[in-house]
Amino acid sequence: MKVLHLGKFYPPAKGGMEAVVRLICRETTNHVRNRVLAANDRFARVEELDGAVEVVRLATIVKIGAVAVCPGLPAQLAREDADLIVLHEPNPIALVAYFLVRPSARLIVWFHSDVIRPSWRYRLFYRPFLRFALKSAARIVVSSAPLSETAPALQEWRSKCVVIPFGVERPVESASVAARAEEIRREMKQPFVLFVGRLVGYKGVDVLIDALRHSSVSAVIVGDGPIKGTLEAQTHAAGISDRVRFAGQVSNDELAALYRACDLFVLPSVTRQEAFGVVQIEAMSRAKPVVSTELGTGVSWVNVHGETGLVVPPHDPVALCDAIERLLGNLMERQKMGTAAAERARSVFAVDRMVNAILATYHEIGGTGVRRQTVA
DSSP states (O other): OEEEEEOSOOTTSOSHHHHHHHHHHHHTTTTSEEEEEEEOSSSOOEEEEETTEEEEEEOOSEEETTEEEOTTHHHHHHHOOOSEEEEEESOHHHHHHHHHHOOSSEEEEEEOOOOOOOHHHIIIIIHHHHHHHHHHOSEEEESSHHHHHHOGGGGGGGGGEEEOOOOOOOOOOOHHHHHHHHHHHHHHOSOEEEEESOOSGGGOHHHHHHHHHTSOOEEEEEOOOTTHHHHHHHHHHTTOTTTEEEEESOOHHHHHHHHHHOSEEEEOOOSTTOSSOHHHHHHHTTTOOEEEEOOSSSHHHHSOBTTTEEEEOTTOHHHHHHHHHHHHTOHHHHHHHHHHHHHHHHHHSOHHHHHHHHHHHHHHHHOTTSOOOOOO
């Protein structure tokens, strides 16, 4: 079976959706032929292989916010010979291309998160194309039941929804990662919390900085984005620059060392754009408890309040500070939640479980072109 993925970008571009698309393609490559159409970061068309995954990076003429405008996408989509199309949404350019081309291949919409836009702009320019794709889809994949139950765009189509939680590979860390983790702990000199993600408004890092102002806790913030300068200025104005380290983009080994070294992980997101939070599982798989926010999405389904960590209201620096200090001040509770977090990561968010669910969905709607053997 030939499966065509319509993504926004593809690694090495950073982002949760990008990482998930690559993981899906790599892990199912022994069962289906995967091909990806995604935006390039410049005005050039590039066709390449990522292992066995065929990747076409289409020329971008302009980037509007997080949206890359690729005028060649409709023509490329019309040329593709696919048995099944997986449209990863939010992805406005792919939605428009699908509407214009209307390919005959069966469609899966992988609904990663809600779209947060001014209501008039959403109604006029986004919702019509999204509705067409959702109506055309044979299945709509969501990462958690809460997302399908609460996402406004999905209410009309809930009978098509299938829940496939994201999987994260179990960490296998080298001696050098362990040594670097010990070095980081010596550098920090005290317990610290870790944040990993793009530095954009909905991630709520400004709330985290405000929370740290009310405590003596240190933090490492990994990632880059358009508001990094604003966040650094906020940290300086709050007088906590000596306790907050902006690490920027880091290597995979450095990130693994930071996960290992931190005392707990914080995801302080403030809108429904945070639909799942794969970084939570990356921390949980290393036996780290999580402090996250209640957004009505899958975030608080991943991190179970009182079991694998604590869940607090968004936009509430006092509640966030209290949760952080509670866990940092209680080693026994922190270790108990960390152990439960690692077990949940292994049992619910295993890669093989995700892959088997994906292949079963492909087979259900796509016929006999999928090799159905179970992934070990």
